[in-house]
Amino acid sequence: PDASAIAGATDRNGQLTKPQGALGRLEDLAIWYAGWRGNPRPAITAPQVIIFAGNHGICAQGVSAFPPEVTAQMVANFDHGGAAINQLSKAAGARMDVHALSLETPTADFTQAPAMTEAELVSALQTGWSAVDPAADLLVTGEMGIGNTTSAAALAAALFGGTGADWAGRGTGVDDAGLARKVAAVDAGLALHDVADPLEALRCLGGREIAAMAGAMAAARAHRIPVILDGFICSAAAGVLHKLHPAGLDHTVAGHLSLEGAHQTLLDALGKQPLLSLGLRLGEGSGAALAITILQGAIACHSGMATFAEAGVSDA
Amino acid sequence: PDASAIAGATDRNGQLTKPQGALGRLEDLAIWYAGWRGNPRPAITAPQVIIFAGNHGICAQGVSAFPPEVTAQMVANFDHGGAAINQLSKAAGARMDVHALSLETPTADFTQAPAMTEAELVSALQTGWSAVDPAADLLVTGEMGIGNTTSAAALAAALFGGTGADWAGRGTGVDDAGLARKVAAVDAGLALHDVADPLEALRCLGGREIAAMAGAMAAARAHRIPVILDGFICSAAAGVLHKLHPAGLDHTVAGHLSLEGAHQTLLDALGKQPLLSLGLRLGEGSGAALAITILQGAIACHSGMATFAEAGVSDA
Numbered sequence: 001p002d003a004s005a006i007a008g009a010t011d012r013n014g015q016l017t018k019p020q021g022a023l024g025r026l027e028d029l030a031i032w033y034a035g036w037r038g039n040p041r042p043a044i045t046a047p048q049v050i051i052f053a054g055n056h057g058i059c060a061q062g063v064s065a066f067p068p069e070v071t072a073q074m075v076a077n078f079d080h081g082g083a084a085i086n087q088l089s090k091a092a093g094a095r096m097d098v099h100a101l102s103l104e105t106p107t108a109d110f111t112q113a114p115a116m117t118e119a120e121l122v123s124a125l126q127t128g129w130s131a132v133d134p135a136a137d138l139l140v141t142g143e144m145g146i147g148n149t150t151s152a153a154a155l156a157a158a159l160f161g162g163t164g165a166d167w168a169g170r171g172t173g174v175d176d177a178g179l180a181r182k183v184a185a186v187d188a189g190l191a192l193h194d195v196a197d198p199l200e201a202l203r204c205l206g207g208r209e210i211a212a213m214a215g216a217m218a219a220a221r222a223h224r225i226p227v228i229l230d231g232f233i234c235s236a237a238a239g240v241l242h243k244l245h246p247a248g249l250d251h252t253v254a255g256h257l258s259l260e261g262a263h264q265t266l267l268d269a270l271g272k273q274p275l276l277s278l279g280l281r282l283g284e285g286s287g288a289a290l291a292i293t294i295l296q297g298a299i300a301c302h303s304g305m306a307t308f309a310e311a312g313v314s315d316a
Numbered sequence: 317p318d319a320s321a322i323a324g325a326t327d328r329n330g331q332l333t334k335p336q337g338a339l340g341r342l343e344d345l346a347i348w349y350a351g352w353r354g355n356p357r358p359a360i361t362a363p364q365v366i367i368f369a370g371n372h373g374i375c376a377q378g379v380s381a382f383p384p385e386v387t388a389q390m391v392a393n394f395d396h397g398g399a400a401i402n403q404l405s406k407a408a409g410a411r412m413d414v415h416a417l418s419l420e421t422p423t424a425d426f427t428q429a430p431a432m433t434e435a436e437l438v439s440a441l442q443t444g445w446s447a448v449d450p451a452a453d454l455l456v457t458g459e460m461g462i463g464n465t466t467s468a469a470a471l472a473a474a475l476f477g478g479t480g481a482d483w484a485g486r487g488t489g490v491d492d493a494g495l496a497r498k499v500a501a502v503d504a505g506l507a508l509h510d511v512a513d514p515l516e517a518l519r520c521l522g523g524r525e526i527a528a529m530a531g532a533m534a535a536a537r538a539h540r541i542p543v544i545l546d547g548f549i550c551s552a553a554a555g556v557l558h559k560l561h562p563a564g565l566d567h568t569v570a571g572h573l574s575l576e577g578a579h580q581t582l583l584d585a586l587g588k589q590p591l592l593s594l595g596l597r598l599g600e601g602s603g604a605a606l607a608i609t610i611l612q613g614a615i616a617c618h619s620g621m622a623t624f625a626e627a628g629v630s631d632a
Contacts, residue, residue: 017393018400019381019488023602024575024595065335066630073629077333082622084334091609091616172335259340278591278610279340286339293407293609294594300407306398313389314382 001035001250008040015307025275029253029295030302036226036251037137041303044296047094048136049285050216051078051085052128054101054209056147057109061185063150065173068106074144075100084282085142088289092296094140099131101208110154111188114204116211121199124208128215132223139220139227140255140292141213141234142285146172149260151207152236154186156262158201159239160269163187169232169261170281198243206237213237221251228295230288231258231281235266242270253295256280256287317351317566324356331623341591345569345611346618352542352567353453357619360612363410364452365601366532367394367401368444370417370525372463373425377501379466381489384422390460391416400598401458404605408612410456415447417524426470427504430520432527437515440524444531448539454608455536455543456571457529457550458601462488465576467523468552470502472578474517475555476585479503485548485577486597514559522553529553537567544611546604547574547597551582558586569611572596572603 009031014020021027034042053075059068077083078098089096101124107115116124132139145151149171156167164186168179195201202211214237220227229238229252241248254272257263259281267274275294280287308315325347330336337343350358369391375384393399394414405412417440423431432440448455461467465487473483480502484495511517518527530553536543545554545568557564570588573579575597583590591610596603624631 016400017390017398018598022488022596022598023400024597026594026596026606070630073627074333077622077627077629080622080627082333082627084332084339084617084621087616087620088613090620091613172338275594276592276610278342280338280342281340282334282338290342290610290613293613294592294606297404297407297606297609300403301400304403304406305400306393306396311389311393311396311398313393314386 002038005038005040006031006035009034012040013302016305017308017311017313023301026298026301029298033226033295033299036224038224042299043303044138044299046136047092047138047292048133049085049089049094049096049140049142049289050131051098051142051144051285052101052209052212053103053144054207055103055106056145056151056207057106058150058185059147060109061111061181062178063182063185064146064171065178066146068146071144071146072103083284084286085284085289088286092289092292094289094292097131099127099212101127101212107207110205111185111192114193115206116203118203121203121211124211125215128212129219132216132219134223136225138292139225140230140285140288141216142230143209143213143233143283145207145209148207148210148233150182150185151205151210152233154189154205155201155236156239156266157186157190158195158205159198159243167262198240202240210237214240217241217252227252228255228288228291230255230285231283232260232263232266233283235263235270238270255291258287318354321354321356322347322351325350328356329618332621333624333627333629339617342614342617345614349542349611349615352540354540358615359619360454360615362452363408363454363608364449365401365405365410365412365456365458365605366447367414367458367460367601368417368525368528369419369460370523371419371422372461372467372523373422374466374501375463376425377427377497378494379498379501380462380487381494382462384462387460387462388419399600400602401600401605404602408605408608410605410608413447415443415528417443417528423523426521427501427508430509431522432519434519437519437527440527441531444528445535448532448535450539452541455541456546456601456604456608457532458546459525459529459549459599461523461525464523464526464549466498466501467521467526468549469498470505470521471517471526471552472555472582473502473506474511474521475514475559483578514556518556526553530556533557533568543568544571544604544607546571546601547599548576548579548582549599551579551586554586571607574603
């Protein structure tokens with residue numbers, strides 16, 4: 001971030017026609033955003049939402065309430081404008097792109113083998129990196145992939161410790177038996193693979209859409225594009241960057257707290273406070289896309305309000 | 317609310333391309349809004365934000381960090397587009413109206429006399445009622461009035477019990493001595509007046525802008541316009557309707573939890589869960605205006621998403 005822009009934004013914030021601090025977290029958001037954009041009085045004019053989709057061999061373990069073909073069906077739904085993320089992107093004025101990653105070739109069942117080869121991991125990371133529009137000024141990465149809460153739970157456990165019981169949740173709505181299968185699958189994956197290295201954890205336990213999200217978030221940092229994190233799966237992808245460098249997520253803010261059980265634990269591990277907590281557990285980037293409007297409100301106030309001097313208002 | 321529209325919206329919600337319940341509170345919001353609009357697939361096309369301003373005799377007790385002339389200065393700032401609420405209304409696509417209520421004639425100091433005469437109360441209620449556009453499809457009422465957190469604290473205490481210490485807070489930022497003066501003023505007002513009747517509590521302890529907000533919220537109900545409540549002062553005004561009829565606020569949702577100390581207690585008394593909690597304590601309708609975008613997202617999903625049948629997606 002740009003220290004001069006932060007100083008300029010902080011100074012401006014102190015002069016706006018409101019009691020000091022009265023806009024609460026909106027003030028912090030505006031100064032953070034100004035710093036990453038290198039502009040003390042920025043605007044949000046080109047938000048981008050990118051949805052990555054992938055299929056998961058772990059579905060063979062009976063870990064999802066939905067059949068794997070739903071991934072491709074939902075990609076078609078995204079392309080035709082019918083999903084929740086289409087509506088939320090449009091409501092926020094965001095461009096939305098969809099990248100389906102080799103849906104016909106699921107990852108390997110990670111209880112049996114590494115989910116991806118090195119070449120597959122690199123390809124997915126590159127797809128994510130290249131998907132980011134360098135001219136965007138805000139990024140949301142979302143995902144679709146039947147089985148991917150199990151993959152994300154395994155990845156989170158590899159990155160931050162704990163077992164399947166700590167990280168597996170209900171996902172799209174599995175019953176108790178399905179949840180038990182998720183827990184067992186995560187534990188089997190952790191036992192099989194050597195996952196001390198974050199990228200190796202991503203390769204062995206992750207998925208193509210999860211790797212693509214990590215690649216996109218890394219590209220956003222290179223382009224100084226602030227990122228709003230979505231729910232559990234997006235946060236697990238972000239965890240890879242966090243473990244690679246402790247400041248690796250400084251250009252990100254947590255958009256919402258998902259109802260998926262371990263999301264709070266994961267956000268705590270990332271040191272992030274969510275902007276929203278509305279009981280969403282859909283994925284697709286939906287919670288983060290909803291939070292775009294909060295950041296837009298923060299920037300609208302910061303960059304549009306009059307100062308005490310401009311408005312002729314007496315300060316306290 | 318319209319039972320047929322609620323049934324239709326509930327049915328539609330169950331068919332949309334998402335796991336059941338995965339949009340969390342957005343689903344409840346959409347069905348609630350559909351019921352009040354009498355349309356199972358509604359749109360939000362005409363949100364209205366109304367700011368009421370009033371001055372308070374209680375300022376003579378040294379209860380605010382800002383001088384009383386700031387009320388009129390901020391009204392000018394609203395009229396020139398420089399305040400936070402101007403930016404947030406614009407960002408939400410909402411029409412914004414400003415009504416200054418006899419700023420040159422503050423209410424009486426309620427530690428000495430009733431804040432308003434009956435005629436003044438009725439006039440303020442009527443101003444609020446008439447300010448609502450019957451063609452609006454969503455309403456936010458905000459306020460500006462130096463000293464009005466003290467008035468709102470006294471009103472809340474009269475409506476829901478307790479003393480000045482339970483309800484007075486920092487407002488725009490008073491120091492400990494100022495807070496002690498607020499507590500004492502509330503207690504003096506409670507001791508002086510007979511406030512068992514909610515409207516009499518409003519007359520003796522409230523203010524013109526607080527009464528106008530109550531009048532506007534009542535008008536909105538008559539027009540079937542859902543209302544998003546703002547912070548502490550707006551919630552105190554809403555409390556009058558709540559005490560007049562236990563279902564009097566069914567057409568309202570709490571937009572946010574303010575940092576003003578007793579707002580959580582007040583929302584609990586109203587039986588409302590806030591949509592946002594971002595540390596705002598500005599008033600002006602700012603928190604509620606920010607929450608407009610959340611409701612817009614809920615309605616965009618509800619009315620814009622494809623059903624499982626339309627999209628050819630396999631259900632669980």
